[in-house]
Amino acid sequence: MKWGVVRFPGSLDDSDSLYALRDVMGQDATMLWHKDATLDGVECVLLPGGFSYGDYLRAGAIARFSPIMRSVEKFASDGGLVIGTCNGFQILCEAHLLPGALTRNRSLSFICEEIHVRVENARTPFTRAMRQGDVLKLPIKHGEGLYVAREAELLQMEERGQVILRYCDADGRDSEDANPNGSTRAIAAVANDRFNVFGMMPHPEHAVEAMLGSTDGLGIFRSIASRS
């Protein structure tokens, strides 16, 4: 599969994502520049973490107007696979490619730590290499990761299986303490209703080597790569 990682001004995990895909997984991956309109024929677009445009107005609010986002929107509406991690998730919500929004953490401070999430729906292109109920150890590092959506929308999302990952403890149990940012329904990742656009706050690209703490992020990338 050919991947494209979009570099916005202020993207930080762009190189790390490229490293995870290319060097660790041996995938064909290329960097895409935010000012370009072309997606270079990629089969999956990854919007990486970081502080695009400094997140000065609101996380992701400016990046969604970058020229490349027109192409990403078109690509998504044509059924192309799009994954956004952290700031990428925030951009996808701002661009209305995903439902809901990400707001300041309950603690009002930035949090960097390893957390656990449970796979809620393994029948998606982003989770198919895993099983429902699997617990992943992944790092988070964000100040605005508290997921919110309107109650009616949340119910609909739950019904359709659009809640893909949920914060949990190391044994996969729900607990208030295990929800690091206070997200509604402990939601850590969601997909759109066509299941081709996916956003997650944890960083799979920072969980691909045992020496650095975890390899559970590989499950996400392998799921996507296994499509072709």
Added chain:
Amino acid sequence: MASAKSLVGEPRVDLEQARAHGLSDAEFERIRQLLGRTPTFTELGAFSVMWSEHCSYKSSRKHLKTLPQKSELVVQGPGENAGAIDVGDGWVAVFKIESHNHPSYVEPYQGAATGVGGILRDIFTMGARPIASMNSLKFGAFDHPRTRYLLGGVVGGIGGYGNCVGVPTVAGEVMFDAAYNGNILVNAFCIGLARAGELWSAKARGPGNPVLYVGSATGRDGIHGASLLASAEFDAESVAKRPTVQVGDPFTEKLLIEACLEAGKTGAIVAIQDMGAAGLTSSSSEMAARGGLGIEIDLDRVPLRDQSLTPYEILLSESQERMLIVAERGRERELEAVFEKWDLHAIVIGEITDDQRWRARWRGEIVADIPVAALADDAPIYDRPAHPPVARTPAPIRRSVEPRADTALRAMLSSPNVASKRWVYRQYDSIVQGNTVVGPGGDAAVLRIKGSRRALALKVDSNPRACAIDPYLGAVASVVEAARNVACTGARPVGITNCLNYGNPERPEIMLQFAEGVRGLGDAARALGAPVVSGNVSFYNETEGRAIPPTPTIAVLGVMTDVSRHVTAHFKNPGDVIAIVRTAQPSLAASEYASIYGGGADALPAIDLGRENALIEALVAGSEQGLIKSAHDVSDGGLAVAVAEACFNPEQAKLGAEIDLAARGLAGIVELFGEGASCVVISTGTPHFQALRREFSGRGLKLDDIGRVTADARLKLAPLIDEDVNALYRIYEDALPGRLASDG
């Protein structure tokens, strides 16, 4: 004689004006002699910043020259934007630490944020990509009314800036002590990697080469930050100096990092320097001075945030995220194209000349015309008197009823100085760039180098309580402790950078502390074979005439040849041998125990640098052979706290430790809670213990088997302590957030 024109409406320049700029009468006279006339107001401003203590090192230079600066691994010593060490496999590590103390006290968020930004620029102007940051923070007493505000602001500022530029904050230290109530310390460290042979310079070359201004526009912020804020004592009026604190823009900094590193690849950059302290004045004059050349700047071309800025303000502004570049003539366009790609402007504002003068034009007039050397090199160098205070009053040694050992252990684990600093470091991105093998909370951070088996270990340390008792031994202790922490991970210490925080150098007793501190730093660095390649001096850390304790902050870089052999602080398997190695007997002097219960001593134990070096060698050798499962340095809180911390692995179910103190002759308060001497708690599998022991005995050190790692999560230090490890861990983890949440 060259002359410069005073501008209509400018303040008159006289002795009184010079004094208001922080210059002494003799310094003003010297300026008049160097120029052969009275300086213009603009020129006076330029001299006042360049001759400030902060920029000229006029009181410290004589002493700093004595530090060891060379080894076969040193690629760049002091003199450039940062020092550099060859770390192998074609990589050079560029690193430096700097203070941002006074700005952070006046405006904690922006002061700390811009401290991070400034040190980052010192690294990437060397052509190195910044790969990690560290910091050393000293606050006043935890219950002092201002401490919470300062702690929140400083940590917020470090995170707010560091997280946004994509450089992980991987280690640090935080201390609370009433001695810093009126003058906190914020020391920021950064390290970058460059390919060997590809470092950049800040030395101008080639008369006729254009000078480019890159980055943010110039505003009024930070004017006289270096001269008036950083080079004078604090008093009740200091908060009124808030406008001298700069405001940071990490997004622009991130663009600058990427754009500069990309621009460097064109080969069109001759020299580059950050417009840091003293802004355009220092960057332009220092680059010209290093090349023995002149420079002419057209102030009308400098991008301004406010068109009403005067030449004086343009030259002295310390607005952040600005760089000055000397380019190859005719290749400006190539550089401009790179900066445009990153939405940054690169504007030619002047050129290098061969007349060795620093000249600034504004609206058709020459507003400054000074020999470059007069500005950059001819600041006076002082050999300030250094002697002890006339009446030396040793600190009173409080004695209280001796607590039970288990009570004392719990009290220490909940002391803000010993307790987990997770509340602080979880606000920092410590993993971006994907190299952090060991992050905050370890003895030292460990960073792998992609594409190599090698790894770097980093640690920042200081020991002001020891320095207050003995400024020489305290400095030695700070160096050996930082180096030992690095060695605990398995890395060999190869280089040092330091931030020397002291009071007013015009007072002989402070100057003595400084001289003794530098002597200690030098002796320890020589003994360990780790030269001092960069650093920074911060004087005038005083408020209302009360100086901080001498605080030399030491950062040590270590290199390990095989990252897969790195060692962490936590016990690994039940049944493993717990052993300790010590270079001397511990003491309660300058200990956390004494600060809580009294009973300290007024003299530090001597330090045998030969034994310290042997300990480091043995730790490295043991790790390289895979004989060590865990190694943890005994520091704040002594042996009891160190053993408890070795049980606190947050990643797995807690293990315990069983040690028969009585049988080992360790059943005393000094043995359990004493500090001072170097001591390391090691665990190893029983089959490896004898081989490991020989590594130590071969170097004249004794590795004592004192107990076993257990599966039952109990800390048993018989007969004094028998505690549940999980309960202790909660005390340790909850102390800081708990105290911050309560009584607020």
